[in-house]
Amino acid sequence: MGELPGEPRSVLVEDRGPVRVLTLNRPGRHNAIDLELRVVLAEAVEEAMGRERVRALVLTGAGRSFCSGGDISTMRRQPAAEARPRAVAAQRVIRALWEGPKPVVAAVEGFAFGAGAALALACDRVVAAADATFSTAFTGVGLAGDMGVFASLPARIGPAKARQLLMLPRRIGGTEAFELGLADAVTEPGGALAAALADAERLAAGPPLALAAVKHTLNRPPGPPGAVLDHEIDVQTGLFDTADFAEGVAAFHDRRPAVFRGR
Missing domain, CATH: 1.10.12 (Lyase 2-enoyl-coa Hydratase; Chain  A, domain 2)
Structure with missing residues (x-):
């Protein structure tokens, strides 16, 4: 895999024909999102959305997980004014995914917790391995949720179920995620990326x-x-x-x- 010129390797970039694969690359922390990763990911998505030869994107994670959420080791109590740049940087990623013209497919293996779950749900299609694990998880650290989860989650499963999962978070396996509507397809363990690439190739051939x-x-x-x-x-x-x-x-x-x- 490669990377965009000048970028740190917190996000890997690989073109497979008209499909660009963006890989969160902090496998030692299950691809937890720190400030650097959210900035680099936003830049990578924006750059891909502006490339004429890129027709579809696949978003995945290196190692055993898609994304375990925000990196709690980098979090501390702070005034709202100090926390705002971090929150704005997170939302920049979601705006790039939503406002960009190219379809985006998430390939989810392992954990998709908190902001990781929200990141997957912000994509146009979610392909999950049967043994993947989703959880909103935000309230576990006293937070409500961000990265578009208050739009994407109720849009997928309805406001009543979204309320329950946000207020009483629990772990949801890939098969149940598909049944609930959190995922659009479920694969055998280890097969999410291949299936997501096949879907992205179909989308790339579309109008x-x-x-x-x-x-x-x-x-x-x-x-x-x-x-x-x-x-x-x-x-x-x-x-x-x-x-x-x-x-x-x-x-x-x-x-x-x-x-x-x-x-």
Whole structure:
């Protein structure tokens, strides 16, 4: 695996064709998120989102875990004004994942605790090994949660279940995570990355403009149904005037796979 020029190796970067793999690389601490990692990860996601040749991302962790959450060894009591830069840096990662146009697949093995669980849930697709373990875990250290968990968790499992998991956190295995909706697919232990790469390759072959529109539309704040319909009209009519749409129609008539180029 490689790294972006000038970056520390807390995040490894590897391109596999049009798929960019970002690997959290603190395996000795189960990829716990310290301040450096969140800054480097945000920069890596932003850079990937701006690369035309990158069509999809896979986010995973080195070693035995996806991410065990915030690095508690770096935490201490401090005034809110001092804690704010740390929190803002964490949210920068989530904004990059949500606001970027490229689809992101999380490959979860081992622990996905606290901020690690929230990081996985911020991705567009979550592939989990059957023996992976999810937990919100924030209240265990007297915190409520961040990294988008108050949006991503209820969006996936509903507000009532999200309330219970945030207030009474428990450990959830990969198979149960799939059944609850925390994960979108479950694999044999050790198989999450391969499955996530296969999914990302399918996404990378899809129409970039349409996939970006799906992300943008689903991430909009909820509004009245009429406003949703108006936005759908704007998005759909805009996509009608793209080379990708013309290629999709032509491929359908020619009975061949479409080749989308994001134009």
